[in-house]
Amino acid sequence: MPFDTGKPEMSVEEFRLLRDFVYGHCGILVRDDMKFVMQRRLWPRLEVLGLTDFSSYYRYLRFDAQRRAELETAIEALTTHETYFFREPRQLKAFSEEVLPRLERRNARTKRLRIWSAGCSSGEEAYTVAMLLKDSGRFDGWDVEVHGTDISRRVLAVARQGEYGPSALRATAPDKIARYFDHVGPTRVRVRDDIRAWVSFGHQNLQDPEAGLLVSRMDAVFCRNVMIYFDTPARQRVLRHIYDKMVPGGYLLLGHSENLINLSADFELVHLRSDLVYRKPELGGGLAP
Amino acid sequence: MIEEGRNAEEARYRALLELDVSSPGAREELVAGLHDESWRVRRAAAEGLTRLPEREAVVERLVSVLGERDETGARNAAAESLAAMGEQAVGPLVRLLVHADPDQRKFAADILGQLGRLEAEDALVRAMVEDGDLNVRVAAAEALGRMGGRVAARALERILHDPEPLLQLSALESLAALRHPPPLPEVVRLLANPTLKRSAYRVLGLIPQLAATELVCRGLGSESRSTREAALVALGTQALLSESTQRSEMDAAVRLALRRLPRAGEWVAAALLSEDGELRAGALVAAAALREPRLAPLVAEVAQEERLMPEVVRTLSYFGPEAGRELLASMDRFSFPAREVAGQALVEMVDATYVPELVQMLEWGELDLKMVAVQALGRTRSLDAVEPLARLLSQSELCALAARALVSLAASFPARVLQVLEDALTHGAEPAVLNALVRVGGTGMLPLVRRTAREASVPLRATAVEVLAVVDPAGGLEMARLALADEATRVRVAAVRVLGQLGDASMAGLLKRALGDEALEVQLAALDAVGECGAVERAAELEALVQHPDGAIAFRAVQSLARLGALRDEVLRRAVTHGDHEVVKAALLAGAVSAEGVSLAVELLGHPSWDVRAAAARVLGDSGGPACLPATRAALEAEMDSLARRALEDAVDRLSGR
Numbered sequence: 007m008p009f010d011t012g013k014p015e016m017s018v019e020e021f022r023l024l025r026d027f028v029y030g031h032c033g034i035l036v037r038d039d040m041k042f043v044m045q046r047r048l049w050p051r052l053e054v055l056g057l058t059d060f061s062s063y064y065r066y067l068r069f070d071a072q073r074r075a076e077l078e079t080a081i082e083a084l085t086t087h088e089t090y091f092f093r094e095p096r097q098l099k100a101f102s103e104e105v106l107p108r109l110e111r112r113n114a115r116t117k118r119l120r121i122w123s124a125g126c127s128s129g130e131e132a133y134t135v136a137m138l139l140k141d142s143g144r145f146d147g148w149d150v151e152v153h154g155t156d157i158s159r160r161v162l163a164v165a166r167q168g169e170y171g172p173s174a175l176r177a178t179a180p181d182k183i184a185r186y187f188d189h190v191g192p193t194r195v196r197v198r199d200d201i202r203a204w205v206s207f208g209h210q211n212l213q214d215p216e217a218g219l220l221v222s223r224m225d226a227v228f229c230r231n232v233m234i235y236f237d238t239p240a241r242q243r244v245l246r247h248i249y250d251k252m253v254p255g256g257y258l259l260l261g262h263s264e265n266l267i268n269l270s271a272d273f274e275l276v277h278l279r280s281d282l283v284y285r286k287p288e289l290g291g292g293l294a295p
Numbered sequence: 296m297i298e299e300g301r302n303a304e305e306a307r308y309r310a311l312l313e314l315d316v317s318s319p320g321a322r323e324e325l326v327a328g329l330h331d332e333s334w335r336v337r338r339a340a341a342e343g344l345t346r347l348p349e350r351e352a353v354v355e356r357l358v359s360v361l362g363e364r365d366e367t368g369a370r371n372a373a374a375e376s377l378a379a380m381g382e383q384a385v386g387p388l389v390r391l392l393v394h395a396d397p398d399q400r401k402f403a404a405d406i407l408g409q410l411g412r413l414e415a416e417d418a419l420v421r422a423m424v425e426d427g428d429l430n431v432r433v434a435a436a437e438a439l440g441r442m443g444g445r446v447a448a449r450a451l452e453r454i455l456h457d458p459e460p461l462l463q464l465s466a467l468e469s470l471a472a473l474r475h476p477p478p479l480p481e482v483v484r485l486l487a488n489p490t491l492k493r494s495a496y497r498v499l500g501l502i503p504q505l506a507a508t509e510l511v512c513r514g515l516g517s518e519s520r521s522t523r524e525a526a527l528v529a530l531g532t533q534a535l536l537s538e539s540t541q542r543s544e545m546d547a548a549v550r551l552a553l554r555r556l557p558r559a560g561e562w563v564a565a566a567l568l569s570e571d572g573e574l575r576a577g578a579l580v581a582a583a584a585l586r587e588p589r590l591a592p593l594v595a596e597v598a599q600e601e602r603l604m605p606e607v608v609r610t611l612s613y614f615g616p617e618a619g620r621e622l623l624a625s626m627d628r629f630s631f632p633a634r635e636v637a638g639q640a641l642v643e644m645v646d647a648t649y650v651p652e653l654v655q656m657l658e659w660g661e662l663d664l665k666m667v668a669v670q671a672l673g674r675t676r677s678l679d680a681v682e683p684l685a686r687l688l689s690q691s692e693l694c695a696l697a698a699r700a701l702v703s704l705a706a707s708f709p710a711r712v713l714q715v716l717e718d719a720l721t722h723g724a725e726p727a728v729l730n731a732l733v734r735v736g737g738t739g740m741l742p743l744v745r746r747t748a749r750e751a752s753v754p755l756r757a758t759a760v761e762v763l764a765v766v767d768p769a770g771g772l773e774m775a776r777l778a779l780a781d782e783a784t785r786v787r788v789a790a791v792r793v794l795g796q797l798g799d800a801s802m803a804g805l806l807k808r809a810l811g812d813e814a815l816e817v818q819l820a821a822l823d824a825v826g827e828c829g830a831v832e833r834a835a836e837l838e839a840l841v842q843h844p845d846g847a848i849a850f851r852a853v854q855s856l857a858r859l860g861a862l863r864d865e866v867l868r869r870a871v872t873h874g875d876h877e878v879v880k881a882a883l884l885a886g887a888v889s890a891e892g893v894s895l896a897v898e899l900l901g902h903p904s905w906d907v908r909a910a911a912a913r914v915l916g917d918s919g920g921p922a923c924l925p926a927t928r929a930a931l932e933a934e935m936d937s938l939a940r941r942a943l944e945d946a947v948d949r950l951s952g953r
Contacts, residue, residue, distance in 0.1 A: 009608060019906065019909065022905075022906075040602075042604060043604050046604070046608075047635075065850070065877065068846060068877055069819075069847035069877070070819075071815060071819050071820075071847075086632055087631055088599065088630050088631040090630075164662075170660070171659055171660050171664075172627045173627055173629060173631075176628060191658070191660070271335040271338040274335060275334075287302075287305040288302060288305065
């Protein structure tokens, strides 16, 4: 028997209006084949707000006194927050074994390191990076900051709390769990304080150029599986924004299925032993318009 | 690359980015860039060439670079640039299709494929059929697969009879890309060819007919894993294309076929774990046919590919309660999308025996998992679920959901639920508890609601005002009058809402005060309420607001005037000039029945927003007369947007029939 009987269907027109509205706000593109997903994720909102159809929901987002808060809730519902510790190990190996030694050499004088986890969701990636820094033993005594940002305030609250269950740990080796987590329940762990001390979190819409002012110049940026939500112009805006926030020679790490083909040639491709990464070229100067 | 070399590369890259494309010599400088050793510089040059004026000359120059046999990087960059040139590149590339050098003819076919312009269709068909070089013919066949025309599809079908297998393969793949299957007997013939089998199954999947499903099912029984997988892929495609009526026949055929295969569960499980999304799509159809509970967690994980989520939900809906238990056991290890679908499936499958596991799930940290447990507990119809839910009424994140779950349980245990809700309210619970209490207890709760409306916290006071109105309209109206003077905005908003819902035109005086309230929320609620309760006296104030720059105010003003039946033609005309398209649509809808509204709809067929044009077309379809037909037809001819076109087509049909 079908599960969704009795719930309002989203018409193609309602889908387009909602999709365009969300895109206009934050550049997140809900593809045409995602109507079903959008409908399912917004059904609970209709129920909570006592609305009977998606046209009413669209008008609620446009005109209600609570529209700003609701738009944030809608965006949270529409973006999945699939992440876990030590995701994409090959890239992390390349980062640990090849990128970090280079960053250590580059910044030896200042002993300062800044890493940005853009679209950090509930924090697993940012903490993973901090664990890799700690593992390397290269940055003890340095001024280190791993800064995680996300558009969803709800996931940021989880990130700050730093407590996770088995799903988040599904790719974490037992020795790492022992080293970097405290058990807070039969199956739940909490990231240890020495790691948390290096990690901070903040709210950021990557499409909002003003929001970039909050982030300082970064030595490396993880922006993995974030650009899948954007169309080409929005991706180009995000990349320009990231480029501006990176030090010359800084590294950009994308998700394993992502690349910059047809998006940007501002970054150079660096062939490392275990993976390919991008780098902002050394020669200074801003981007051409 | 040594530092010096890298800096030099960056300098060349920057120089090309900053090059003034209108300067003399820019073209040759960019062409030189196409020959650079660095891909970044070549990319910048290719992109720069697309910005040059005199595009015709640029295209010819790029075509000449394609002829430089030893310059692979430059040729590829030139091809990239040509592919971005649009229609101006078509003519020169079509001419290049008959060049003496087959290498250049192949380049031309490849680029034309990327351009995807129908003007090149005939030339590519000729190249595919007549060219003397196999590589060129294959490139042309592949290019036609990106083109989408009927001529291309028919030509590709004919090529399926070509003796050259590579060409047959390209034709099959292109037909699959065009989603244009050849007739079924043609596909049957090709299924027997080992080289073509996989592609033949791909196009077979495009035929949502039972005969095709039966052929696919034969493939499922094959000894060869690759054939089985190709058949599964076809099954996935068929499922996506099938109408729901065809789907049950298809499922029955698959079920019958899989029952005969002893190890089907094993290889379906393997396919569900595959990296190949098309294979996973087919595996979902097979899993739905098998209905083995142990497959349920694997099925849920397929939801990581969001495109497949509808099929995942559909598949899980076939599984029975045992699958629910399997899902429950895996919930805390699932990926986020898997949890999302598994959660709903679990809620749907739940029964009283799940309570202990669900209560344990409430101890897990993740909010989304707790929410699933709460919803599921509400559906267990078990008295054992009441206490654990009652404990959640003091948690702000889960209170509303828990209260709703308790309302569901109240169908079986009203007295017990009422008691826990009352207890929670006395301990300072959230508004949702008060709401639930009234839904369960009805008028018996009136004294408690009245007391709450006078004394409690702001959110509770506001809720009490609205809830009271539901169970005791007269008392609710009286309470709402008093609440209009409440110091809290939220309470005043609740009061205005009640006045709108229960009041009549005599509320006009009270609503005047609310329209002038210091808080925007109260003003917005008052704008709605004026229309709802028929306070015509306030129409003049609303008329002044239809052009308010804040769309929220203008929209409500238009809607309320329409509800009052007081939207004068002059005001309607002002409203449709608003910058916010929702205000324009509200006005269009409000004026739909008037002659002025119909005349405005004709004008709005040229509005910049597609949704306004579609709304105008609907108004004309509903209310227009034959005089509107020429304008509607003209708009249809000019319309580029698919949804607006659909509305216009419908309007033309309806107007033509009048």
